[in-house]
Amino acid sequence: MPVRAEGFIARKLRFKGRLAEMAISVSFFVMILSLAISGGFRSEIRQAISDISGDVRLSGSSEPIDIKPSYYEQLQGVAGVEKITPAIWKPGIVKGGNDICGVLVKGTPMPDSCSLQAIIPEQLGKRLALKAGDRFTTYFIEDKVRARRFTVSGTYQGISDTDDALVVLVPLADMQRLCGWTEDQAGVLEVDLAGRFDSGIDSQLKADELYLASLMSHQEEEDILQAATARRRYPQLFDWLDLIDFNVLAIIVLMTIVAGFNMISGLLILLFRHISTIGTLKAMGMGNKSIAGVFLRVAARIVLLGMLAGNAAALLFCFIQGSTHLIKLNPANYFISFVPVYLDASLVVLVDIVAFGAIMLLLLIPTLFISKVDPARTVRVR
Numbered sequence: 001m002p003v004r005a006e007g008f009i010a011r012k013l014r015f016k017g018r019l020a021e022m023a024i025s026v027s028f029f030v031m032i033l034s035l036a037i038s039g040g041f042r043s044e045i046r047q048a049i050s051d052i053s054g055d056v057r058l059s060g061s062s063e064p065i066d067i068k069p070s071y072y073e074q075l076q077g078v079a080g081v082e083k084i085t086p087a088i089w090k091p092g093i094v095k096g097g098n099d100i101c102g103v104l105v106k107g108t109p110m111p112d113s114c115s116l117q118a119i120i121p122e123q124l125g126k127r128l129a130l131k132a133g134d135r136f137t138t139y140f141i142e143d144k145v146r147a148r149r150f151t152v153s154g155t156y157q158g159i160s161d162t163d164d165a166l167v168v169l170v171p172l173a174d175m176q177r178l179c180g181w182t183e184d185q186a187g188v189l190e191v192d193l194a195g196r197f198d199s200g201i202d203s204q205l206k207a208d209e210l211y212l213a214s215l216m217s218h219q220e221e222e223d224i225l226q227a228a229t230a231r232r233r234y235p236q237l238f239d240w241l242d243l244i245d246f247n248v249l250a251i252i253v254l255m256t257i258v259a260g261f262n263m264i265s266g267l268l269i270l271l272f273r274h275i276s277t278i279g280t281l282k283a284m285g286m287g288n289k290s291i292a293g294v295f296l297r298v299a300a301r302i303v304l305l306g307m308l309a310g311n312a313a314a315l316l317f318c319f320i321q322g323s324t325h326l327i328k329l330n331p332a333n334y335f336i337s338f339v340p341v342y343l344d345a346s347l348v349v350l351v352d353i354v355a356f357g358a359i360m361l362l363l364l365i366p367t368l369f370i371s372k373v374d375p376a377r378t379v380r381v382r
Contacts (some may be wrong), residue, residue, distance in 0.1 A: 020266035024306025024359075025313065027259035031355065032314035032348055034248045039347075040340030042241050048335075049230045049237070052106070052158070052167055054085065055192030056207045057233065058214070060223035064185035069225075071217030078209045080194045080202075085109065086186035088175040094168065096128030096136040103166045105138060107175025107187075118150035119169040121158035131173060132153075138168070157337065182337060189225065203229045237335070256355045259306075260362035267299050269365045292367035299363050318343055 049055075058075075059065070067086040075084060088107035093100055101124060110117070118138075120130060130136055130152050140146045146204060150170060158167060176183060193206055207227035214225040231238045318341040325338035 013066060020262050021302050021306040021309070023262035024259050025309040026302055027255040027262075028307045028310025028352070028355070029313045029317075030310075031252050031255050031351055032311055033317060034251045034341075035315065035347060036341040036343050037339060038241075038244050038248045038316045039342035039344055041244055041334075041336070043236055044336055044340045045241065045343040046230070048158070049234060050192055053087075053230065053233065055193040055203055055230050056191040056210060057228050057230075058189040058191065058210060058225040059082075059187070059228070060225055062223070063187050064179070064181045065187070065189070065223055065225065067186050067189070069182050069212060069214075069222055070219050071222075074213040074217045075191075075210055078206065078213060080206050081191055082194055082208075083192040084189075085190045086172060087190050087194070088172060088179065088181075088187040088191075090140055090142075090175065090187075092168070092177075093139045093141065094124065094128065094136055095139070095268045096130050096134070099128050101166065103138070103168050105140070105170055105175070107170055110171040110173075114153065114171050115174060116148065116150050117153040117171065119154045119156055119236055120152055121166050121168070122155045123158065123170070124166045125152070125155050140178065148174065148178060157331070181246040184223060185265050191227075203231065252351060252355070256358050258323070259303075259355070260359045263299055263303060263359055263363055266302065267295060267363055270295060270298065271366060292364075295367060296360065296363060300360060303356060303359055311348070311352065315343070317341075333355075 018069070046055075072084075075081065085108065090105050090107075092103050092105045094103050104126065118136075125131060128136065132154060134152045135149055136152070137147055137149050140148070145280055148170075150168075156169075168173075173183065176185065179187075191206075191210065193203060207229050211225065211227040224354050321339060322341050327339040329336055329338055331337045
């Protein structure tokens with residue numbers, strides 16, 4: 001029978017599958033929301049790490065290194081490199097009031113007017129009761145003890161502010177004077193990559209390209225720079241993100257199965273209610289495959305309506321949460337003070353297509369019932 005006839009019959013069948021449609025909506029809402037939250041955590045944490053220490057760190061076998069080595073243009077020419085920033089990292093002990101705390105002090109380029117100014121993480125400010133305008137002493141203990149007195153110019157919310165990883169930001173020039181280096185020297189070069197290279201594999205490939213650029217273009221007296229990705233420097237954070245991604249995959253599979261079995265029960269109800277219709281269509285010469293096509297069209301319409309409703313609800317939630325940060329989190333447990341959301345449109349479409357296809361495949365199971373219907377009995381009973 002022509003496909004046009006199957007569509008005509010499917011449009012004439014009436015099935016009030018509100019429960020099935022609602023179950024589909026909830027399933028797709030949970031799937032899209034899981035994707036958005038997972039993407040949000042990855043985006044926020046990656047950006048925070050990039051802001052603090054770059055996506056790739058270039059370091060030599062010893063300090064200092066040249067801020068602009070002879071192959072600097074080759075480094076900048078690597079595809080995906082957005083910015084290269086010199087920095088100096090030193091461990092230190094901060095004394096504020098009657099308390100002390102171990103920190104990592106990072107010298108980063110700042111205006112000359114910011115000399116001996118420091119931007120501290122919020123957790124350090126709370127612990128030592130420091131606020132903007134307060135002064136504190138930092139001790140650097142290496143071959144000898146050196147001290148610098150900084151003034152708090154601001155605070156920031158750090159993504160890795162555990163007690164052993166508090167990062168204090170100070171002017172690069174101050175750290176160069178502390179180390180006795182010239183303005184052309186630094187401890188490391190921090191590379192920011194474009195967003196499309198934020199995955200572990202892509203960032204490692206870029207790190208390898210930067211290392212090769214250093215290896216192939218360096219002068220004999222210059223140091224070869226080793227490249228380390230953010231994943232290697234903060235493995236615990238990225239392992240946590242990988243665990244979230246695994247959980248999201250499990251949720252998508254589970255929600256697809258739940259939606260599929262809800263639709264199976266709904267389609268079986270539809271088939272039982274239309275046994276006489278199936279018998280009549282068979283008596284008119286319509287094959288099992290064509291009849292199954294009719295009922296699958298009805299089911300597909302319900303799945304599509306539920307999918308659209310679930311997607312719309314998830315997008316509305318993401319818009320509200322992204323605009324207001326309404327739902328809060330404990331940053332001590334989740335690194336972020338709110339539930340982050342970020343939607344990758346291509347990934348959402350892919351999940352929708354795969355989930356829809358999986359549900360329709362599951363719906364082939366109840367259509368096997370059609371072959372068991374005897375038109376002679378069903379039409380006579382009618």
